[in-house]
Amino acid sequence: METGRELCVVGRTERATAIGLALASVGLPWRAVSPEVALGRPGVVVGSPALIWAFPPGRHPTLETQGYASGTCAVYAHWSGTVAEVGPVLVRGSGPCVACLFASAASNGRGGHPALRSWVAAWAALQCEALLRTGSSELIGASWRWRLNRPGLDLVRWRALPGCGARDCQP
Numbered sequence: 001m002e003t004g005r006e007l008c009v010v011g012r013t014e015r016a017t018a019i020g021l022a023l024a025s026v027g028l029p030w031r032a033v034s035p036e037v038a039l040g041r042p043g044v045v046v047g048s049p050a051l052i053w054a055f056p057p058g059r060h061p062t063l064e065t066q067g068y069a070s071g072t073c074a075v076y077a078h079w080s081g082t083v084a085e086v087g088p089v090l091v092r093g094s095g096p097c098v099a100c101l102f103a104s105a106a107s108n109g110r111g112g113h114p115a116l117r118s119w120v121a122a123w124a125a126l127q128c129e130a131l132l133r134t135g136s137s138e139l140i141g142a143s144w145r146w147r148l149n150r151p152g153l154d155l156v157r158w159r160a161l162p163g164c165g166a167r168d169c170q171p
């Protein structure tokens with residue numbers, strides 16, 4: 001199989017597969033990579049048009065920092081038993097840097113609700129399709145969040161920390 005053109009979905013197999021099947025439904029080729037494989041062989045994600053991190057910011061900081069440093073844009077897409085979130089889109093030089101995301105991320109709890117899985121997969125796929133087609137995203141420095149106990153779409157803003165000072169970090 002040709003590699004490099006596929007979107008790399010990095011995460012546990014069942015999570016990466018749920019997102020990957022949604023990517024396929026909008027015509028995007030994909031492959032799943034476990035965090036352990038991506039950490040052990042950094043080249044495995046090189047050349048992907050975009051990375052999808054199927055976990056919250058800061059879950060695999062070394063990996064996320066490597067991806068950020070490579071200049072490849074990354075889309076966070078994850079869910080728990082109660083909360084689902086798509087975004088932010090991490091692009092070096094636009095929006096807050098990876099370290100600022102780590103500092104701002106909150107734990108979204110454990111488990112996985114099947115409806116939240118479907119929601120994340122579909123919205124992440126649509127976001128990736130638009131991102132690759134248009135080259136822009138409204139999720140730079142922002143994410144969409146859905147909570148089961150407070151239904152409705154929240155647009156969450158992610159900001160650079162005061163005094164971050166990283167060269168590519170934008171407030």
Ligand SMILES: [Zn+2]
Pocket residue numbers: 096097098099100160161164165166169170
């Ligand atoms: Zn920063």
